[in-house]
Amino acid sequence: MNIAIEELLQKLAISVIDGKHLEAVELTKQLLALNHTPKEILDNGLLAGMNVVGQRFRDNIIFVPQVLISARAMKFSLAILEPLLADSNIPAIGTVIMGTVKGDIHDIGKNIVSMMLRGNGFKVVDIGIDASHEKFIDAVKKENAQIVGMSALLTTTMLYMKAVIEKLKGEKLPVKIMIGGAPVSKAFADQIGADAYGKNASEAVRLAREFVDQENNN
């Protein structure tokens, strides 16, 4: 890879880490002007930066405000890339319904997951916070979605995921369900009949890809 481009990508990652959204936009434009592909800008710039942010948050080096500022920088840059990613005539590799479950208003993590999925070629329909099972089911039907992603940050609301899963199964909708959020675990996912648990946004992408691959193999 061209050294200038590599340097720019690294700067873009740093602008995400530092939460400098104007700089992120500027660098994204520069990279596009150099004919660099949106996909690579995303992977080696934005997502590389966001992974560092996630790691630092887990290590208590940075805290919620910094995560939010980084997410904003990523969002601004992604707004430029998204139409291009969609434009390149590649159909979405799958449709995901994402939401934070009823009673819960935490959406920082869910938004990051949605961004990463979009960045990786999925169509994401974000039904927001405080989402009831009706909302999930309506969205799955309307969008003909293959995947449902649920987020919960409260131990009280994570139990609601079980209700959503039961209703989805009751409707016999052929969706794969992944869940996440700080109090959620693999064991909990198994217990309530979810198809998978994702620890972070990169995991969410890996899982969504697996779901689609499984479906294609069937």
Added chain:
Amino acid sequence: MNNILSTLKSKKVLLCDGAMGTELQRRGLKVGDCPEEYNLSNSKMIQGIHKDYFDAGSDIVETNTFGANRLRLKFYDLKNRVEEINLAAVNNAMEVRPKDKFIAGSIGPLGELLEPLGNITENYAYDIFSEQAKILEEGGVDFILVETMMAIEEAVIAVKAVVENTFLPVAVSMTFELGKTGLKTPWGVDVQTAVTELTKAGTDIIGSNCGKGFDEMIQVIAEMRKLTTKPILAQSNAGIPELAGGNLYYKESPEIIASKVQELLTSGVNILGGCCGTTPLHIKKMREVLDLFLSNII
């Protein structure tokens, strides 16, 4: 009516209540229900909880108003009932209060982010906190307890709103967690910053609540005691909830916490109580330990 601050001076340690939220869940609050609305539609349940805490030995109970501010009630389409809900909450505590016991008006975080991270301006936040504090004062609480704060800006605005708009004493508590870089709130505020800024904002009592359990709480209080001569409040969670058989349960039982309560007391706590997962049984145990402590037996 005794003033909470002078009573603290003479008695040194008072016992507050345990959890409201998890106690409501235990008694039937459903996911998605507004806990503060129960002050109106389920006043007997709320009074029952207050009564159980007083019976267990609490000197202070907190009103069921943690989320009864305009912004959070809006989430349940109840934003026009701020006054009604807060007044009913104070009344529910008064109905069962024994003579000489105290009522703290609980004020929790706004539930939305302040500028520049979110859309809430400083002035708007100030107005929301002032509104709730004034109603709680009108209802007749003895002091205001601003609790579970994570952002220092928001905590400072809340304390100032109470100081500048009511005649009540004010207590404030933040939630700390022990991470790789020490004790900090999820917003990254350390104990030193909390003490400095909240003292400057005019708080009378300072403390810590929620969090991961008694062991971390002991560390927070020990650190805080070195930094202030003000009365300190500690309301710990009963550990982190775990799932067992489809139900949540908190590991730190009344028996387990007894020795930890003792440690908290020697660390210099002046108001002791519990947060998520603590029950009237935890408070009863705290009362026993506290009584021994106060009579210099331990």
